[in-house]
Amino acid sequence: MSNTKGYAAYSPSEDLKPYDFDRREIGPMDVKIKIDYCGVCHSDIHTAHNDWGMSQYPIVPGHEIIGHVIEVGPSVTKFKQGDLVGVGCLVDSCGECPSCKDHLEQFCENGMVMTYGSPDPIMGGVTHGGYSTQIVVTEAFVLKVSEKLDTKAVAPLLCAGITTYSPLMHWKVGKGQKVGIIGLGGLGHMGVKFAAALGAHVVMITTSPEKGKDAMHLGANEVLLSKDEEQMKAHAGSFDFLLNTVPVKHDLNPYIPLLKVGKTMVVLGATPVDLHTMGIIFGRKNIAGSLIGGLKETQEMLDFCAEHDIVSDIEMIKMEDINQAWDRVIKGDVKYRFVIDMKDF
Incomplete structure (x- = not known):
């Protein structure tokens, strides 16, 4: 011992x-x-x-x-x-x-x-x-x-790294895509960095203008204030992928209209959420979950970070x-x- x-x-x-x-x-x-x-x-x-x-x-x-x-x-x-x-x-x-x-x-x-x-x-x-x-x-x-x-x-x-890297890899996020990162915390700030490094157009979706400013420094291209109904309407049907990093109980319904037809929002928080199925039925939209990654993918993530000089x-x-x-x-x-x-x- x-x-x-x-x-x-x-x-x-x-x-x-x-x-x-x-x-x-x-x-x-x-x-x-x-x-x-x-x-x-x-x-x-x-x-x-x-x-x-x-x-x-x-x-x-x-x-x-x-x-x-x-x-x-x-x-x-x-x-x-x-x-x-x-x-x-x-x-x-x-x-x-x-x-x-x-x-x-x-x-x-x-x-x-x-x-x-x-x-x-x-x-x-x-x-x-x-x-x-x-x-x-x-x-x-x-x-x-x-x-x-x-x-x-x-x-x-x-943890924060592989939890955000894995879904971005699985759903093949990359150049030419508009990607929303919902929530700027331990997971969200890594999601912004990875999505930007992969070449996506990154939109930080947050309730906080101050966090929006921080996200721009981290690599986001735009900020969308989710409490602003006009901004949300302007972005409706335009996202190829949403990464939801919110770690507490919250309402998913406002984010679903942001997705294009057939596109996916991945939820990372292990927490209760509110969801009305009407939003996903119209537009054949997907709500998915993701955990961490396996050992092979985690090593790939660490190597990617070394190549692109990414840390938390x-x-x-x-x-x-x-x-x-x-x-x-x-x-x-x-x-x-x-x-x-x-x-x-």
């Missing part, structure tokens, strides 16, 4: 507090990583607060992990001590089902093992994530990180400041992702 320091949620209502626990011993195919940075995702808060009704306590959140390899198992071939690596939302899957064989481990039909909050098949209890000093992960679920990029700002790419816009915090940071995330008071500096924890 390897003693590890972390911060954990002990119940849905308590602040995160220090928590010491054991990581497993290195197996033949395992990689042990000293965590340098861990991004803060809204999913961390949902899980800690048991918003999805599945949480077991105590639990250590964090699935946007960047660090250096400190030890490898004897059968590991892809990594060596000192390598800069990442770990995202998944740490294992069955490897045998059709989804896994198609590099879609996030849809493993026998149940993916999430970085935190999943039943731990080796240690028992639940898996613990990156709000901690180290982690042990099987080689197949470790990602290579380019030294070209600002390392600390790479961390949110492991971040604010650094210390581990002991996590509860105040969570309060600010809930209020939407961050541009656009917190990253915890774990090196001095």
Whole structure:
């Protein structure tokens, strides 16, 4: 066993507090990583607060992990001590089902093992994530990180990055298309950057004029204020694709008329929405969902970011400041992702 320091949620209502626990011993195919940075995702808060009704306590959140390899198992071939690596939302899957064989481990039909909050098949209890000093992960679920990029700002790419990159790839977003990004937060700001890098005409759809100004600096071509009925009418039937990044309950109906016939709005938030089917029936429009990406696609995303010099816009915090940071995330008071500096924890 390897003693590890972390911060954990002990119940849905308590602040995160220090928590010491054991990581497993290195197996033949395992990689042990000293965590340098861990991004803060809204999913961390949902899980800690048991918003999805599945949480077991105590639990250590964090699935946007960047660090250096400190030890490898004897059968590991892809990594060596000192390598800069990442770990995202998944740490294992069955490897045998059709989804896994198609590099879609996030849809493993026998149940993916999430970085935190999943039943731990080796240690028992639940898996613990990156709000901690180290982690042990099987080689197949470790990602290579380019030294070209600002390392600390790479961390949110492991969730916010792949969550927005994957649907843009799946729906083949690119040049000549008009793409709307709904909501400018941790996910939305990455959606703007990726869609712009892919050559699309990017429209930031927001309720906030100030966020609209920020979006233009991030690469958006236009801003559409969704509370302005005249602006919404002017853009009706003109979008090839909408990426909805809003993380809280909201009404989808105002956005559906923006789509061209047969086009798609992808919803990323795991949250209740209001939808009247009339809007999708007229125009054969599509409402779809997307999760993260598999390991192959996540590595492709990291390589794309290295090629195009894309990272997240971040604010650094210390581990002991996590509860105040969570309060600010809930209020939407961050541009656009917190990253915890774990090196001095």
